[in-house]
Amino acid sequence: MGRAPCCSKVGLHRGPWTAKEDALLTDFIQSHGEGNWRSLPKRAGLLRCGKSCRLRWMNYLRPDIKRGNINQDEEDLIIRLHSLLGNRWSLIAGRLPGRTDNEIKNYWNSHLIKKLKSQGIEVTLKARLRRSKATQNEHTKNKKDRRKKKKSILAVEEINEVVPRTEIHAPKPTRFKPTIVSSNSTNSSSQGSDQKVEHRTAASEEDKDDFTWYNFSQDQVGMFFDYDFSYEDGLFENVYQEYSQLLS
DNA sequence: AAAGGGTACAACCGCATCGGA
DNA sequence: GTCCGATGCGGTTGTACCCTT
Structure with missing residues (x-):
């Protein structure tokens, strides 16, 4: 690759990983856990940079990674989520258990773009949401x-x-101040996935009447509000409608 | 069989973001 | 409020492999 290395890699290995390196990395993470990627290579006895180790683990060595071809259901979901979210591969991957963002990105670039184009479907790339x-x-x-x-x-x-x-995955709040209110007001930590909760999109108690309220089941809240978007992106309505369809 | 082109995917890079000091 | 290190993300590249001629 033509670009200069991101950090000093004098004496560090690059390119494809060997089985020995994989074993070293896997053993180390299984005994010490993930994290501290910068210091990990040294401690694990690897001549790699931390970034490389992290990538190898996340995209290839993790035990929960699903191997094999992407099936039709997964493909449909990728297409729909991409139309909704654009190239936000990590978010899309989050909806496909065992699939990595890199895998989905590669699959999209090598298979789906061509497939969709051959079907006459225009593929628009949404810019990364900043x-x-x-x-x-x-x-x-x-x-x-x-x-x-x-x-x-x-x-x-x-x-x-x-x-x-109750564990609710709230969005990284930008404009929202979500308030989860149990419809069964006696116990906010109740179990039962079919219980309805309210998600308040009001930025504050004062202006809550200016915002729309939506009802979700607890499971839906968990899935849906992983998204990182802001109200001003104008995505909320779209995301809500699309998700209602996906979940129906 | 050999050469050239195309494809798939692992790996790399720069930059954005986050959280702590 | 600012700086800085760590991490995560998406775009891009390198290359092994497959297919066609």
Whole structure:
């Protein structure tokens, strides 16, 4: 490859991984867990950069990776999710258990583009969704608040020990301030996937009447709100409608 | 059989984002 | 508020392999 290396790789191996390297990496991660990619190669006895190790593990060595051809259902889902999300491969991969973003990206570029074009379907590439300046500023602004909140949460947890709670995958909030309210108001941590919850899209309690409310089952909330999008992207309606179809 | 072109996919790169100091 | 290291993401490239001529 023509470009300069991203970091100093003097003496480091590049190119295809050998079986021995795979074994070293797998053994190390199985005993020590993922993370600390920068220091991992040294500790695992590998002459690779951390990035390379991470990529090899994520895209190839992870035990939960599904091998084999992408089936028709998966292909349909990729096409629909791509029409909805564009080239956000990691999000698409998140909906296909055992498939990696790299695999889906390659499959899209090598198979699906041609297939769709041959069917006369125009393939439009949606640009990667970046945070706007405004949301970046908001992110910075909220940093202090998050720190404060974290501190207070930790303090409460210390007092209350282990508090059972419902795990809801909320969006990385940009414009939303989601509030999950159980319809069974007696217990917000209730089980049962068919229980309906409300997702409030209001940015604050004051302006909640200006926003639409949607109803989702708990499972739907978990899947749907993994998305990282902002209201100003104008995607919410589209995503909601598309997801309603997918889940129906 | 050999050469050339096409394809698939692993691997690399730069950049964005995040969180902690 | 700013800086910086770590991580994640999507675009791109290299190359082994397959197919066609």
